[in-house]
Amino acid sequence: MTTFAAWDEKQGAEIIEAHKALQGAALPILHALQAAFGFIPDRAIEMIALALNLSRAEVHGVVTFYHDFRRELPGRHVLKLCRAEACQSMGADQLADTARQALGIDWGGTTADGRVTLEPVFCLGLCACAPAAVIDGKLVGRLTPTLLASTIAEARS
Amino acid sequence: MSMRVFIPMDSAAVAVGADEVAAAVAKQGIPVTRTGSYGLCWLEPLMEVETSEGRFAYGPMTPDDVSGVLEAGTRHKLCIGKIDDHPFMRSQKRLVFARCGRIDPLSLAEYRAYGGLRGLNVAVKIGADATLEAVITSGLRGRGGAGFPTGIKWRTVKEAKGDIKYIVCNADEGDSGTFADRMIMEGDPFAVIEGMIIAGIATGAQRGYIYIRSEYPAAVAVMQQAIARARAEKLLGSNLLGSEYVFDMDVRVGAGAYICGEETSLLESLEGRRGQVRAKPPLPAHHGLFGKPTAVNNVISLVSVPSILADGPETYKSLGVGRSLGTIPIQLAGNIKYAGLYEVPFGMTLGQLVMDVGGGTATGRPVRAVQVGGPLGAYFPQSLLDTPFDYEAFTAKGGLIGHAGIVVFDDTVDMARQARFAMEFCAIESCGKCTPCRIGSVRGVEVIDKIMGGNAVDDHLKLLDDLCSTMKSGSLCALGGFVPFPVMSALQHFPEDFRKRRLAA
Ligand SMILES: Cc1cc2nc3c(=O)[nH]c(=O)nc-3n(C[C@H](O)[C@H](O)[C@H](O)COP(=O)(O)O)c2cc1C
Ligand code: SF4
Numbered sequence A: 001m002t003t004f005a006a007w008d009e010k011q012g013a014e015i016i017e018a019h020k021a022l023q024g025a026a027l028p029i030l031h032a033l034q035a036a037f038g039f040i041p042d043r044a045i046e047m048i049a050l051a052l053n054l055s056r057a058e059v060h061g062v063v064t065f066y067h068d069f070r071r072e073l074p075g076r077h078v079l080k081l082c083r084a085e086a087c088q089s090m091g092a093d094q095l096a097d098t099a100r101q102a103l104g105i106d107w108g109g110t111t112a113d114g115r116v117t118l119e120p121v122f123c124l125g126l127c128a129c130a131p132a133a134v135i136d137g138k139l140v141g142r143l144t145p146t147l148l149a150s151t152i153a154e155a156r157s
Numbered sequence B: 001m002s003m004r005v006f007i008p009m010d011s012a013a014v015a016v017g018a019d020e021v022a023a024a025v026a027k028q029g030i031p032v033t034r035t036g037s038y039g040l041c042w043l044e045p046l047m048e049v050e051t052s053e054g055r056f057a058y059g060p061m062t063p064d065d066v067s068g069v070l071e072a073g074t075r076h077k078l079c080i081g082k083i084d085d086h087p088f089m090r091s092q093k094r095l096v097f098a099r100c101g102r103i104d105p106l107s108l109a110e111y112r113a114y115g116g117l118r119g120l121n122v123a124v125k126i127g128a129d130a131t132l133e134a135v136i137t138s139g140l141r142g143r144g145g146a147g148f149p150t151g152i153k154w155r156t157v158k159e160a161k162g163d164i165k166y167i168v169c170n171a172d173e174g175d176s177g178t179f180a181d182r183m184i185m186e187g188d189p190f191a192v193i194e195g196m197i198i199a200g201i202a203t204g205a206q207r208g209y210i211y212i213r214s215e216y217p218a219a220v221a222v223m224q225q226a227i228a229r230a231r232a233e234k235l236l237g238s239n240l241l242g243s244e245y246v247f248d249m250d251v252r253v254g255a256g257a258y259i260c261g262e263e264t265s266l267l268e269s270l271e272g273r274r275g276q277v278r279a280k281p282p283l284p285a286h287h288g289l290f291g292k293p294t295a296v297n298n299v300i301s302l303v304s305v306p307s308i309l310a311d312g313p314e315t316y317k318s319l320g321v322g323r324s325l326g327t328i329p330i331q332l333a334g335n336i337k338y339a340g341l342y343e344v345p346f347g348m349t350l351g352q353l354v355m356d357v358g359g360g361t362a363t364g365r366p367v368r369a370v371q372v373g374g375p376l377g378a379y380f381p382q383s384l385l386d387t388p389f390d391y392e393a394f395t396a397k398g399g400l401i402g403h404a405g406i407v408v409f410d411d412t413v414d415m416a417r418q419a420r421f422a423m424e425f426c427a428i429e430s431c432g433k434c435t436p437c438r439i440g441s442v443r444g445v446e447v448i449d450k451i452m453g454g455n456a457v458d459d460h461l462k463l464l465d466d467l468c469s470t471m472k473s474g475s476l477c478a479l480g481g482f483v484p485f486p487v488m489s490a491l492q493h494f495p496e497d498f499r500k501r502r503l504a505a
């Protein structure tokens, strides 16, 4: 389980300040904010725009371009399943169907109880140990239906 | 001699339990050195025990096997002998991966002891012009996908006017079936740094970035630590290694966009913007990062360079076939028995790689399709397995080598579904700049859905063909432009999968 700090404007401002002198600072700032708070709030977009002398629309455009950046807090557990070809060849599609059914959500969704978010990922570089997943930041290779089922059961309990 | 144990900290090994095995060894009071992976991935977690007769390997290990292995030694059933005697290793020619798996990735002393910095020392001694000349002579072509001659790109950067020049290492490695960049960053990060410094010397660039995809947090951490150590030991910075040269570099992390592996999109991303592809010209070599002359190179291209300088370009170019010279770290992935990293000179056939080296499928079923070169690479049937691993030979068969990932599928694969996925992936990852790619890929998914549903199949096959032609000719970059390869190759080689009338789900 990953826990994030509640959004705090002062802490957010410090993070922006710490990175804003970097060349091309937008991505480093966004990564650092998301690592702290779990997502990128609207207020952070305004603050980044001000700090980097960009328009809010520009920063918003950056945030929405990249799949990594979330606009909402994820569930308490984040399950990322690899959907790419090498994992498909070892049964990733079936695992994905199982997960979506068991959780009752589609890609990018979070269960109603806020416990689990399911995200797709396209290759983790574990293609020689497929199928692969990331469960709360921990890499898992040779994922089996049994392991997936027990992971989901554990996350939901 | 006190016992020493080696266990990889490579992500693939960790993903199948290497940390737990290491903890079990440490619990017995035996020191563990964490290394990179040798790339015998089906044997991960692999463990080596150093004895007076050398390092003996065991795998795949579980924590429960640890005490048995430590007691029984080479008599244990998991013992595979010495790693260099294993047929999978013995038949390779490891230049890029010479040290990976062997050394502590973050020990600069071990890096030197195993041949590291030999190339850089030569470059410092012979100077910029001769270094550039050596890379041109070697015939090295970029390993990121396009196969462009590295030396020629560097010459363009060297000749470009600019107060500041950059070396950008492309570690976005988004292609499914590829993990060579990840393995070398995690297992031998100083080799990446050495390659970048030599690129800096050859081009006159003093500043570098390595752009690593966010899906590789372990590689990011190892590279950051290696850079800090290299700075502390004056391998990076001004007067590096006591020479007149200056070079320093930093890590930047991507954010989950496949298109950011395309070099101009990568530069946009490094500048802090949306990763939208730039039209070329101007070339990045003239007008690259922040408008300055920039060499963008793949990780493996850069790590190929030190051995070219250390052993001479003639030695390097004596390996390989045709215009595909030197060695290529091939990644055997997906449904293949002996999955892993296999570095050899160009020229082996796809069949030798998949069947002889790879042992066929992991499931034991017949091989039906092989995709080489990632999501934009063609699907080859059995009948094309005689294609030699060579840029031109693959092009001639409608395929591409790309970053040299091979993904094997058994006879349960549905090729219409694979074609659909290729379009879906393009729709998800399109940067949005051109209509044929942005809209065409969405249309492509719809059309394939109709075909899979048995709905006016002939008309929709014709439509799919037209759509692919439009995408090929009307796309700015190879995402929209090459996605027709997997789609059309599936259709061409496996037409039966598009003709089965399906029942509605
Ligand atoms: C859609 C797309 C994705 C790409 N992804 C990568 C990548 O992940 N890594 C890489 O090195 N090159 C990638 N490339 C190729 C780069 O644009 C560029 O050719 C390469 O980084 C140049 O380095 P090289 O000459 O050393 O190969 C990609 C190209 C396209 C069109
Ligand atoms: S082909 Fe697709 S990814 Fe490439 S520039 Fe056009 S829209 Fe962007």
Ligand code: FES
Pocket: A082, A083, A084, A085, A086, A087, A088, A122, A123, A124, A125, A126, A127, A130, A131, A132, B176, B177, B178
């Ligand atoms: S395709 Fe799943 S890890 Fe590479």
